[in-house]
Amino acid sequence: MKAAIISLESESSKWTVKAMQKYFDKVDSINVKEIEVRSLKNKIDILHNGKLLEKYDCVYVKGSFRYALTLTAITSALFNKTYMPIAPESFDIVHDKFLTQLVLQKYNIPMPDTYLAPTIDAVRGILRKVNYPIIIKLPSGTGGKGVMFADSFPAASSMLDAIGPLKVKVVIQEYIETNSTDTRAIVVGDKVVASYQRKATKGEKRANIHMGGVGVKCVLDEKTKRIAIKTAKALKADICAVDILETNLGPLVIEANLSPGLQGVTKYTGIDVADIIAKFLYKKAKEFKDKGKVKDTSKIFEDLGIKATTDEIKEIITNVDFRGNRILLPELITKITKFDEKDELVIRADKDRLSIEKIKGEENK
Numbered sequence: 001m002k003a004a005i006i007s008l009e010s011e012s013s014k015w016t017v018k019a020m021q022k023y024f025d026k027v028d029s030i031n032v033k034e035i036e037v038r039s040l041k042n043k044i045d046i047l048h049n050g051k052l053l054e055k056y057d058c059v060y061v062k063g064s065f066r067y068a069l070t071l072t073a074i075t076s077a078l079f080n081k082t083y084m085p086i087a088p089e090s091f092d093i094v095h096d097k098f099l100t101q102l103v104l105q106k107y108n109i110p111m112p113d114t115y116l117a118p119t120i121d122a123v124r125g126i127l128r129k130v131n132y133p134i135i136i137k138l139p140s141g142t143g144g145k146g147v148m149f150a151d152s153f154p155a156a157s158s159m160l161d162a163i164g165p166l167k168v169k170v171v172i173q174e175y176i177e178t179n180s181t182d183t184r185a186i187v188v189g190d191k192v193v194a195s196y197q198r199k200a201t202k203g204e205k206r207a208n209i210h211m212g213g214v215g216v217k218c219v220l221d222e223k224t225k226r227i228a229i230k231t232a233k234a235l236k237a238d239i240c241a242v243d244i245l246e247t248n249l250g251p252l253v254i255e256a257n258l259s260p261g262l263q264g265v266t267k268y269t270g271i272d273v274a275d276i277i278a279k280f281l282y283k284k285a286k287e288f289k290d291k292g293k294v295k296d297t298s299k300i301f302e303d304l305g306i307k308a309t310t311d312e313i314k315e316i317i318t319n320v321d322f323r324g325n326r327i328l329l330p331e332l333i334t335k336i337t338k339f340d341e342k343d344e345l346v347i348r349a350d351k352d353r354l355s356i357e358k359i360k361g362e363e364n365k
């Protein structure tokens, strides 16, 4: 089986490529900067250095928010044709902390209260009403660089004066007292495979490693694990990091990261996360290849704690093939329906809709 990673070829991506080479027959590392996307009349072409991208069994797309549009384009072109751990819509959502907040809110995932307003004056209006301290955040910031702490209205207001001319979006978030620590959970599939706590350096509120924070391995309680996994599912990411603030009232999610650095987590936990990711990608790619594009929707609902209406909902997202004017259904449909030549079928067709049902014989009554 063949796989590709499309990324900025960071150290973490290199580790992942190396780990994947243990499982896949061939792994290509492709730099996202060398990709070109062509949306044509009836197809989307992805080119790498001017040549059509090869066919892979697994394409792991990751990278910085600066390339979110390209990452989305690549993923939407390939998502149903090969196994991809991250859905097309995830990139834009996860790269914006407020969009993330809106999605997670719908899944009842606990987060700090956060406020958005369209103009700086309106933001100042919010700042007059909130309790201090507060956090002012750039929704696309990373590494702690877009996070500011203000312990009073005058402090927050002068920060806004400085930010105003930059014409960037900001959100206001309640400050959560955690003794300047946060927790990072790495989710792969249905599991938290590693987690560590980060503590900010003295005098600093941001626990990011980039800001001098230090990490220690930690074991999450079941509730926090469940919330991290639910966050990954809600964001449609099979691989991601979830940042959590642990409070007396339980865990609060602050953000997710689709391209988590592996050096930190490996160093603090001693867990070979690259290998776990590689093994998982191989397993999923194989399943995808064996089963085609079947998505067991009921399982996804179940994971999210939502009861599905029927025990078995199977959904396939595909194009139908035509032989002349006749529709040819995918082979997989034969496997799922177990229809055979002798079966008598009721076909109900309408514009944009088709259902085929077996007329049950005596033995099935």
Ligand SMILES: Nc1ncnc2c1ncn2[C@@H]1O[C@H](COP(=O)(O)OP(=O)(O)O)[C@@H](O)[C@H]1O
Pocket: 097, 112, 135, 141, 142, 143, 144, 145, 146, 147, 173, 174, 175, 176, 177, 178, 180, 181, 182, 205, 206, 207, 208, 243, 245, 254, 255
């Ligand atoms: N609402 C908050 N209350 C307290 N501390 C916070 C809050 N939001 C963020 N922080 C601190 O700032 C750090 C960076 O914030 P985060 O939202 O994860 O942005 P980034 O993408 O820059 O990592 C967190 O790791 C945490 O230590």
Ligand SMILES: [Mg+2]
Pocket: 143, 144, 208, 243, 255
């Ligand atoms: Mg963070």
